[in-house]
Amino acid sequence: MQRIIYSVLILCLSFGGNAKASNHKIEPTQAIKVELKKTATGYELLRGGKPYYVKGAGGTSYYYKVAQYGGNSVRTWSTNDAKNILDSAQKNGLTVMMGLPVTPERHGFDYNDSVAVKKQFDRVKAEVLKYKDHPALLCWGIGNELNLSYKNPKVWDAVNDIAQMIHEVDPNHLATTVLAGINKKEIEHIKAKTPAIDLLSINTYGGLAELPAKVKAAGWAGAYLVTEWGPTGHWEGLQTDWNAPVEETSSEKAAVYKSRYHYGVERDKANCLGSYVFLWGQKQERTPTWYGLFTAKGQESEVIDAMQYLWTGTFPKNKAPHVYGFVLNKQQAQHSIYLQPNSSYEAEVMAMHPNGDTLNYRWELLPEATKVGEGGDHEDKPEALKLAYTDLGKGKIKIVSPAKTGAYRLFIYVQDGKNKVATANIPFFVK
Incomplete structure (x- = not known):
């Protein structure tokens, strides 16, 4: 590529x-x-x-x-x-x-x-x-x-x-x-x-x-x-x-x-x-x-x-956070998740830190990229959308799905405050 x-x-x-x-x-x-x-x-x-x-x-x-x-x-x-x-x-x-x-x-x-x-x-x-x-x-x-x-x-x-x-x-x-x-x-x-x-x-x-x-x-x-x-x-x-x-x-x-x-x-x-x-x-x-x-x-x-x-042959002393699960509406990314427009759903990321550090969570909602290249050609990142959500604690939130029909992705960045991060995303479709 x-x-x-x-x-x-x-x-x-x-x-x-x-x-x-x-x-x-x-x-x-x-x-x-x-x-x-x-x-x-x-x-x-x-x-x-x-x-x-x-x-x-x-x-x-x-x-x-x-x-x-x-x-x-x-x-x-x-x-x-x-x-x-x-x-x-x-x-x-x-x-x-x-x-x-x-x-x-x-x-x-x-x-x-x-x-x-x-x-x-x-x-x-x-x-x-x-x-x-x-x-x-x-x-x-x-x-x-x-x-x-x-x-x-x-x-x-x-x-x-x-x-x-x-x-x-x-x-x-x-x-x-x-x-x-x-x-x-x-x-x-x-x-x-x-x-x-x-x-x-x-x-x-x-x-x-x-x-x-x-x-x-x-x-x-x-x-x-x-x-x-x-x-x-x-x-x-x-x-x-x-x-x-x-x-x-x-x-x-x-x-x-x-x-x-x-x-x-x-x-x-x-x-x-x-x-x-x-x-x-x-x-x-x-x-x-x-x-x-x-x-x-x-x-x-x-x-x-x-x-x-x-x-x-050795790992760093401060390791990155580890994600061992991420679900939206109790479904995983590969399950072809369909959501109703402007409706409430729960999302949850299951994560831990090998060193026991406190974790914080940053969520992001993007429309699916459509102007894509071949073989690694330049692409522009889609503009992030406003994500309406309620924080339920410990990596769990309640989101309001977009009102517009189309393909989206929900991203999670699990951070340890020491420049280490875990990432995951779930594609979903609103119709």
Whole structure:
């Protein structure tokens, strides 16, 4: 899924954390060589001659927290604000998989247009020349999900030309391209048309646990990175009768992140060189809570706790609240809840805090998002509606349903007052 992450996304917080991690260390000022080494059992990534396993996060914010929680790398989807991103990563002891802006066919690019392809090539080359010697650079990601909804295999010729160019002008870094999922047809195109790439990168969500088997079945025997992974995608989980996707709670997400990482990333250390969790930040995609590990206010969900555990083997002292139930009119999210207009119903979230902290509750009502993108394209968050409710205490409220027919979602943010939060939502339909 193409993740268009804006550099302005709370960047002040990411760069504001630089001083916490720099400690006045003398930073390197030239490129650090990155290599791919064939081993007796598979592949190994070397950086500065030393083994380097990627424990990464995709996003442009909170870089100091990536380092604080045990990560070592970040991923971008373009070169927007690249200098600041590279400098921030370096000061926090992180590397960067830098995305190169190669336009997918589904955005209207014609790969039969040789003039347009050449202009794109020249633009990308200029970006490579501009940033190739930065010491935080790890590798180049040529485009993102160029195989999503495409028909013209000439896109792979363009990718190969860019990869060859990278090897000519930048001998210190690897070149890869990022696929949406993996299948035999695409791998045959990749092997035939893009021999210049050093390794493959794959975005996958609900299917992460099966990825090592899928990679082998598709015929890829080389090295690869998992460049996006996270919750069950909105296109692959449960849906209501009116086709509203059902989102996992933050606690359910924490469980699936831990399980899928073990089976889909750690299980194939022979060929899988690491991964980038999605999204180290916040964005609107179907909902404002689906993919972000943080809220728009910068609060950290239970998934952050899970990532610290996966990266370091230990949980934080202060954990996030845990949601173990959420009902509206005594029904769960997957039950296709229909409500009468302008009527009273009870909603209740069952939650606890592992450290025994006092919890407080913030409720929000949104209309269902209708102006949605494909593959992570930009979406605007629907404007919140006024929610009329009576607080019944301990996570229970009585709401008055909207008067207008249509699809809505009731959101709950369970907060501990220490910047930790649990999130959940229930889609419902008024008719």
